[in-house]
Amino acid sequence: MSTVVQGFTKSLAMTVLSEIGDKTFFAAAILAMRHPRRLVLSGCLGALIVMTILSVLVGLAAPNLLSRKWSHHITTLLFFGFGLWSLWDAFKEDGDDDEFAEVEAKLDADLKANGEATKKSSKDDDDLKKQKRSFLLQFFSPIFLKAFSITFFGEWGDKSQLATIGLAADENPLGVVLGGILGQALCTTAAVLGGKSLASQISEKIVALSGGILFIVFGIQSFLSTVEA
Template identity: 25%
Template sequence: MNGFLAALAISFGVIFVAELGDKSQLMALTFATRFRAAPVLIGITAATALVHLVSVGIGYGLGAALPTAWISLLAGLAFVAFGAWTLRGDRLTEEEKGRAERTSGSVILAVGGAFFLAELGDKTMLATITLATQHGWFGTWIGSTVGMVAADALAILVGRLLGRRLPERVIRYGAAALFFVFGIVLSIDALIELL
């Protein structure tokens, strides 16, 4: 598999899993109960593309500046931390829930703005930075953006069709387990390279 396709596939998978049960997925569900799905999805896509473009820029710059074994070790430790963060779970604050429920202006701009602000410093942004240190920036950007939008589209679809969330506990434990596995494998590979 060439570098672009590997970056695309890995980034899609990691970010899709990271987004399951995340607060922005809960925001997508909340917006979808009030507005049509298409403008909500357009706003999510625009905000995600912008945040992840910034993320891959940061990650690509770090990857060029730091030795790869140390980057792998830091990435592994970051993924273990993401696993712990995922186990802790995310909840919408009352302010975030209120913002999602009372938005009346342009739906695309409102959703995009809310998602952009919610994603700054979020685990999906940090995971995208980490992935970009290891893989090509373009494949990572496309894969992470599509992975997040797919997970949020799933929340919109499930929210609209079923009117309730997926079993949050099962999703949270599964996503955390995947982060732990990725983190341990990356850390072991880095330690072998360093020793």
């Protein structure tokens, strides 16, 4: 079994290169421009931590559902597949500003839809709404919940989530969790504190290219490593 340090290092590098310039990275940056940063940071980071732990649990269960040999081979194929995917993204990348604008337009559309829905409700319903307010809203800020839900569902089925599952199936799960959480914390904090300016200084093509090379290196290492019975 691989060491905690090896799982931690792989997970940290993979997470940072997968999340910088990702749509959830831009979403966190945009939300932080409009709402209190601490609420956005806690909501986004909370969602990413939950997603990382869930992904690792799925990866940990994989060898129990499949043989160790098959889960290892699938993980190897995933690494190569994600590496080629990232390289393809690097060469067809249209630029950070376009993706930032795309995410911003989507959030604006959601905000407008929510605003129109709010206008349709009359003032007489305010007391009734407060009484029927959702259980979660009694304990969490709406901004926290918004940041959490946008990030969680934005990451669901994303390349980084699937890669984390594959990594956890082949590496030390504790190391993968710790590395993933640290990587998510670094990227999310950077996005909240200055995502737009940071994105303009970092080439999305270089990040995608680096991520693709990293995944292929992981794939080669996995292919050459022995499978435990």
